[in-house]
Amino acid sequence: MSTETPRRTRFRLGSGTATRSRAVAGLTALLLPLAAxxxxxxxxxxxxxxxxxxxxxxxxxxxxxxxxxxxxxxxxxxxxxxxxxxxxxxxxxxxxxxxxxxxxxxxxxxxxxxxxxxxxxxxxxxxxxxxxxxxxxxxxxxxxxxxxCDGGSVPGDEAPSAPGTPTASDITDTSAKLSWSAATDDHGIKNYDVLRDGAVVATVTGTTYTNTGLTAGTDYSYTVQARDTADQTGPVSGAVKVHTTGGGDGDGDGDGDGDGNGGNINLGYFTDWGVYGRDYHVKNLDTSGSAAKITHINYAFGNVQGGKCTIGDSYADYDMAYTADKSVDGVADTWDQPLRGSFNQLRKLKAKYPNIKVLWSFGGWTWSGGFGQAAQNPAAFAESCYNLVEDPRWADVFDGIDIDWEYPNACGLTCDTSGPDALKKLTSALRTKFGSNNLVTAAITADGSAGGKIDLADYAGAAQSLDWYNVMTYDFFGAWDAKGPTAPHSPLNSYSGIPQDGFNSADAIAKLKAQGVPASKLLLGIGFYGRGWTGVTQDAPGGTATGAAPGTYEAGIEDYKVLKNSCPATGTIAGTAYAHCGTNWWSYDTPATITSKMAWAKNQGLGGAFFWEFSGDTSNGELVSAMHNGLN
Missing domain, CATH: 2.60.40.290 (Immunoglobulin-like)
Known part of the structure; x- marks a missing residue:
């Protein structure tokens, strides 16, 4: 357990432990009206x-x-x-x-x-x-x-039901027509509020509405809420996503998506617990310049409990009130607004950077234990995840789901015996439920050793239902082996003296390709932090140690933004920098090593790269910039 926050623990991603959330109360947020x-x-x-x-x-x-x-x-x-x-x-x-x-x-x-x-x-x-x-x-x-409490006015009056999920038609560059089935109420429906991206844009008496004045080539999300003759509002309907026609590239890369990344994915993880001790918020993605250089955000983590997707940290996710100075658009939250927290800040970020797609990631090292039960009924798991991700309160925030199961049919924090086809069944059910208009992805092991974790599950079969894999090509080595030998935690390739064959990015990617996973569905992983030992006298890798080096939040791990100044790199091994300062020995990626890794990823035909996680970068986002520039 980390000393940083009770919501956080450490774990191995590639072969052993990295950073994942331990959170508070879970909510499977279905709007279920009750009475009185x-x-x-x-x-x-x-x-x-x-x-x-x-x-x-x-x-x-x-x-x-x-x-x-x-x-x-x-x-x-x-x-x-x-x-x-x-x-x-x-x-x-x-x-x-x-x-x-x-x-x-x-x-x-x-x-x-x-x-x-x-x-x-x-x-x-x-x-x-x-x-x-x-x-x-x-x-x-x-x-x-x-x-x-009834006031003697409307005894027994109940709120209206939710209208049907709207359907969209007649979509143009600047308008879209919405239609929905009527809500019901014991005293009659007065009118309907039409909400676009969570805000009311019109109140109408019928069950259709045409929204004009939209922007070409832009994503919108619409829901509808009924109001009865007593002026009570009922639950919000399901959401329909609308993409207006027109637009164009606008960024010069020629791929038509406006992101400036030439089709290569540049994805970063944003952690819910970072808003506490780290004081790192969605606004930091904007002020650092990183938001303009990424394509996707994975929000980590939702929990997996009882075979279902549940809320990870309700306060951080959707209840924490933001003051103006920490809000993306400089507008403070009000006490009565329907959505606050990081979800609302992500909504504001997407409004400013429409090209960014956001996925909700479930599981992680701490919360992967629930996947075994989920694999027993994949359809029920997929249904629960869809209902949570598409909850009307935040359906417009998310563009899909990411699962981080550590590890299918193998051992992580706990051992799973669900079988080699369990991941394939789970991803197939998710794709069936989420459909082709949502992204469905997974973070997976990078253990490329003979008989290792990649060999224990049907990753090629599961890939058929996924848009891509985030291959966790970091945390191969670290101070969980307290006496060493010292080794880079994210080696790009093997080298003479590497402590474990197959524990490197090149071997992991090669094994997944050999299984039949298309290169375009593989993203290379980068850690925005270092792992280190203390009691080390040898500068080169392979030295002995006495334990984990001191870290800000946990021994043996430190953010890049700290290490670049406190222990500058003194050498490079297997495409990753290392540093020996005093008796401490660290390995981490720098802008230079990231540039080389991005070139390697492009040469391999990979779909792009991802990183764990935003708060480890400098305040001006120099690692995100290196990834962006390297992918282009």
């Missing part, structure tokens, strides 16, 4: 009436996300509010936000916090919580400010 409209005026405020609405927003089996909304339906301001209700035995409130929640037994009380007690006429405030237990029972016996 409630509310009323405090006896002390006879001119004020109010309602309180309870909504179960999602349910993941052992818990759920709930939300209460207080709406002032009167003519004078509400100065404070207190909601009380009963939950069935075994159901309760875990963590809550925007309210102070207490309980006595199964009776729960929520009071406003200092800043959201005043509710103007016609206005609403909401607070949410992560519930514990099955969450199957509704909240009962509700009171608002000591009186009945």
């Amino acid at each position: 409209m409630v509310g009323m005026a405090s006896p002390a405020e006879a001119a004020t009436s109010a309602t309180a609405t309870y909504l179960k927003k999602s349910d993941w089996g052992t818990g759920f996300e709930g939300q209460w909304t207080v709406k002032n339906t009167g003519t004078t301001a509400l100065s404070s509010w207190t909601i009380e209700w009963d939950f069935p035995s075994g159901t309760g409130v875990g963590s809550a936000w925007d309210a102070t929640v207490t309980h006595t037994g199964d009776h729960w009380t929520a009071k406003n916090v200092g800043w959201n007690g005043t509710v103007a006429p016609g206005a609403s405030v909401s607070f949410g919580f992560n519930g514990t237990g099955s969450g199957s029972g509704a909240a009962t016996n509700c009171t608002l400010n000591g009186a009945s």
Whole structure:
């Protein structure tokens, strides 16, 4: 376990350990409306009436996300509010936000916090919580400010259902027509809100809408939300993605995608836990200049639990509020906006850099243990992943899914015995569910040794359903072997004295090609960090050591941005730099070695390259620049 944050651990990617997330509560975010409209005026405020609405927003089996909304339906301001209700035995409130929640037994009380007690006429405030237990029972016996929650106005009124997922037609350079099936409601539908990329762009009374004024050659995502005659909004529909016609290349590389990369993929991992101790946010991709030089982002990680895809860190992912100075567009989050956190920041980044595609990566070293159960029912796994990635709250953010199973039918943090065809079955199910309009990729081992991990699974068969593999060609050697010998953790090729045959990029790529994986579906992996030992007297690789070198967050590992100054490179071996300073010995990639590796990748006909991960680079993104320039 790393000392950096409880969400983080280290693991081997190529043959052993690198950086992956350990996160908090998971949510399989399906919008599942629950019942009860409630509310009323405090006896002390006879001119004020109010309602309180309870909504179960999602349910993941052992818990759920709930939300209460207080709406002032009167003519004078509400100065404070207190909601009380009963939950069935075994159901309760875990963590809550925007309210102070207490309980006595199964009776729960929520009071406003200092800043959201005043509710103007016609206005609403909401607070949410992560519930514990099955969450199957509704909240009962509700009171608002000591009186009945239904307010005596619309007893039993339920929110409208979700409209059907829109379909798009008549798409031009600047417009698109949307159509959807009607929602239902016990008192009738008043109108529909049309949302583009999560923001309302129109309110219409019918079930069609034509959005004009769009930009040619641009991706958009649309959802629809119904509003009933009591002005309640229901859950958002599924999302439809629209790509307007026209546009053009615009970047001079001739491939028509506007990314300036000539068709070569330049992908980087962004970690959810980086927003904590590292203080690294999506905005850093913009200010460093890296966003203009990449094609794809893998957001790491979602969890795999019970054979299903689940949320990794709900706070970092979609709830963390951003101040203006840390927001991509300089606009601060508000307390009541529907999506915050890194997901919303990625949405803003994509608006600024429309060529970037974002994939949600699931698994990693810590969370790969769930793939074995997923392989027992691939269709159910794919369904859960699709429902989570395409959740209407953030469907426009993601362009596909990446799975990081370490390792199929082999041993990583745990050992898997699901069989050599398990990965193929899983990727086939994902492709069937996600379809051809979404990206489906996988991060895989780079163990090219005889009888090693590549030999234990049908990577060629699985590749038929995938857009590409991220081959983790780093972490071959490190201070988990405390006494050495010292060796580069990301050797491009073999060399005399290498501690393990087959532990290098060239052998791994050659083995995958020999299996039948097309070169164009292979990306070369680069680590934006070094691995090191201490107690070393020998400058050249192959020296003995006494243990792991000190690191900022964990012994034996350090970011490139630190090492370039604290321990500059003193030599190169197998295409990777190494450095001997004092008694410490480090290996890491530099702009020069990355340039050489990119040339090698192009010569091999690979689809491009990827890296782990953004925060290890300098503030001006010099490693990303080296990859971009090398691929072009």
